[in-house]
Amino acid sequence: METTRGCKHVCRHCPITPIYAGRFFAVPREVVLEDIRRQAAEGARHITFGDPDFLNGPAHAQRIVQAMHQEFPGLTFDFTAKIEHILKHADAFPEFAASGCLFVISAAESLSDGILERLRKGHTGADVRDALRILRRAGLSLRPTFIPFTPWTTIRDYLDILDFIEEGGLVDEVAPVQLSLRLLIPPQSAMLEVDDLKPHLVRLEPENFTWVWRHPDPRMDELQREISRIAMAAADSGEDAALTFRSIRRAAAAVAGVTVVDAPLPPPDRPQTAAPYGRLVLLRRTPGRPARSVLTRISHQLSTTATDPPVTTCVSARARCNVPSRYALAFAGLQRGVSPGALRRLATKPGEKCGLIIPTERFFRD
Ligand SMILES: C[S@@+](CC[C@H](N)C(=O)[O-])C[C@H]1O[C@@H](n2cnc3c(N)ncnc32)[C@H](O)[C@@H]1O
Numbered sequence: 001m002e003t004t005r006g007c008k009h010v011c012r013h014c015p016i017t018p019i020y021a022g023r024f025f026a027v028p029r030e031v032v033l034e035d036i037r038r039q040a041a042e043g044a045r046h047i048t049f050g051d052p053d054f055l056n057g058p059a060h061a062q063r064i065v066q067a068m069h070q071e072f073p074g075l076t077f078d079f080t081a082k083i084e085h086i087l088k089h090a091d092a093f094p095e096f097a098a099s100g101c102l103f104v105i106s107a108a109e110s111l112s113d114g115i116l117e118r119l120r121k122g123h124t125g126a127d128v129r130d131a132l133r134i135l136r137r138a139g140l141s142l143r144p145t146f147i148p149f150t151p152w153t154t155i156r157d158y159l160d161i162l163d164f165i166e167e168g169g170l171v172d173e174v175a176p177v178q179l180s181l182r183l184l185i186p187p188q189s190a191m192l193e194v195d196d197l198k199p200h201l202v203r204l205e206p207e208n209f210t211w212v213w214r215h216p217d218p219r220m221d222e223l224q225r226e227i228s229r230i231a232m233a234a235a236d237s238g239e240d241a242a243l244t245f246r247s248i249r250r251a252a253a254a255v256a257g258v259t260v261v262d263a264p265l266p267p268p269d270r271p272q273t274a275a276p277y278g279r280l281v282l283l284r285r286t287p288g289r290p291a292r293s294v295l296t297r298i299s300h301q302l303s304t305t306a307t308d309p310p311v312t313t314c315v316s317a318r319a320r321c322n323v324p325s326r327y328a329l330a331f332a333g334l335q336r337g338v339s340p341g342a343l344r345r346l347a348t349k350p351g352e353k354c355g356l357i358i359p360t361e362r363f364f365r366d
């Protein structure tokens with residue numbers, strides 16, 4: 001469900017920037033509310049606002065939430081908003097919480113100010129910590145996303161992210177795959193205007209729709225592959241997030257040559273408020289069929305099909321990301337343990353051919 005399309009910001013690494021170039025468009029309030037009514041009638045109990053940034057139009061967002069809460073007081077929701085917006089609209093969060101908001105997804109990306117500047121992200125590492133405090137005060141949880149591996153990431157930067165997650169009590173809020181993500185540089189990426197990216201670029205691979213880059217310290221590239229292996233194995237086995245985090249921390253500490261003291265593990269049967277296990281779903285489109293219709297159907301299937309463990313967050317359409325036009329791209333946030341096979345069964349009709357589902361970690365692997 002989206003209340004806006006596009007984004008008014010122009011972060012360099014973001015796939016939305018080359019397409020919308022800082023523009024965004026509001027979906028009329030009545031259209032959004034009608035969609036919410038339809039989903040509620042089909043049994044949805046939680047709405048994910050999948051806007052690139054829900055707070056690009058804060059008054060629009062607040063009006064929709066108020067109307068939704070008035071009509072469906074039991075409905076919960078989440079949304080995505082950039083750190084800068086969390087700081088700017090800090091006063092709005094208690095009301096979001098009172099209206100059923102459970103958590104906010106926000107792209108921290110890194111805690112290194114130098115990297116954040118190169119990404120033109122509009123916030124600092126200290127801002128990320130402030131955003132966490134603002135949400136916590138309002139009784140909300142923050143689900144930060146990251147791009148931990150960039151050509152400029154030092155092992156210290158990586159350890160800083162792990163410390164932030166651990167000290168902030170966010171281990172259950174960050175899907176392990178997030179800790180393996182490598183900066184993706186598609187052919188039209190605004191990252192290419194950053195001068196000190198050039199020495200790290202190896203070649204353009206048009207078939208993979210990406211520039212290949214190499215870290216100046218080969219140990220960082222090896223660490224990224226190792227974390228990716230850990231995250232994928234953990235996803236496939238449904239391992240407890242705290243155990244996976246411990247393995248990730250040990251792998252990073254080995255590269256840094258430091259000794260880690262393992263934090264005590266939380267009880268394995270703790271309530272699973274854990275971050276949904278995200279998967280990018282890249283579907284081959286049926287010729288002549290608009291990407292949006294494919295995504296709408298997946299969204300519908302995911303929100304109405306009972307699964308165990310349940311699908312908590314539905315597909316947020318990213319149909320017009322700059323992927324080749326024969327694909328539709330969607331992001332499905334799933335509770336940990338939903339296998340690629342189960343997702344494939346949910347997303348495709350029997351006998352249908354459009355079924356290329358690529359877990360996020362594979363998509364982002366170099
Ligand atoms: C959740 S979206 C942005 C949400 C929101 N608009 C904001 O700025 O906070 C950003 C996330 O998508 C992924 N992402 C976006 N661009 C990427 C890129 N070029 N390479 C790798 N991951 C990327 C990363 O996980 C990143 O943290």
Ligand code: SF4
Pocket residue numbers: 007008009010011014015016017052053082107
């Ligand atoms: S990262 Fe977020 S805020 Fe930045 S351009 Fe992309 S959607 Fe907008």
